[in-house]
Amino acid sequence: MKIGIYPGSFDPITLGHLDIIIRASKLVDELVIGVLNNPAKKTVFNEAERVQLVERVLKEYKLGSNIKVEAFNGLSVDFANKKNASFIVRGLRAVTDFDYELQLAQTNHKMKPDIDTIFFTTRLEYSYLSSSTVREIASFGGDIKLFVPECIVQSVYDKYKAIRSV
Numbered sequence: 252m253k254i255g256i257y258p259g260s261f262d263p264i265t266l267g268h269l270d271i272i273i274r275a276s277k278l279v280d281e282l283v284i285g286v287l288n289n290p291a292k293k294t295v296f297n298e299a300e301r302v303q304l305v306e307r308v309l310k311e312y313k314l315g316s317n318i319k320v321e322a323f324n325g326l327s328v329d330f331a332n333k334k335n336a337s338f339i340v341r342g343l344r345a346v347t348d349f350d351y352e353l354q355l356a357q358t359n360h361k362m363k364p365d366i367d368t369i370f371f372t373t374r375l376e377y378s379y380l381s382s383s384t385v386r387e388i389a390s391f392g393g394d395i396k397l398f399v400p401e402c403i404v405q406s407v408y409d410k411y412k413a414i415r416s417v
């Protein structure tokens with residue numbers, strides 16, 4: 252059985268992530284979306300919230316059958332090992348992603364030669380899209396409907412409303 256992991260912060264999940272999830276899930280028998288909990292990286296949505304948002308999107312798009320979501324911390328290769336995965340899925344948006352992603356893939360391959368990284372190039376319409384762009388727009392009350400799945404739009408706005416009221 253071919254298992255792949257798709258690690259990331261998903262803070263929050265975007266249409267770009269969703270596109271990669273759908274395409275990667277056709278290539279492997281099982282795709283585990285790994286929601287990274289990195290104590291050094293402060294996220295707007297906590298670990299449980301990020302997992303819930305991904306789960307809601309999978310349900311909404313009826314993508315349940317061979318896709319799972321799980322939070323993890325530590326190295327992606329260790330998470331992949333734990334999940335018996337042979338592949339790490341990553342998305343490449345633009346050349347600006349390339350240096351970092353290449354270095355990461357080669358380091359991971361050095362640590363665990365049995366695990367390969369598969370890159371999906373972004374669909375053109377999402378090549379500019381990142382979670383940080385979504386966060387910035389949402390923080391100013393801008394329209395994020397074009398960037399994240401409809402079913403999570405309100406939760407993103409609610410989060411910023413809660414942040415502003417603190």
Ligand code: ADP
Pocket residue numbers: 258259260261262265266267268271340341342343344348372373374377378379380381382383
């Ligand atoms: P971000 O870089 O948006 O904060 P993550 O850390 O969650 O996102 O990224 C997880 C993976 O998803 C990375 O490989 C990243 O390149 C990829 N990714 C993020 N946004 C997109 C997008 N719009 N299209 C394709 N891949 C993407």
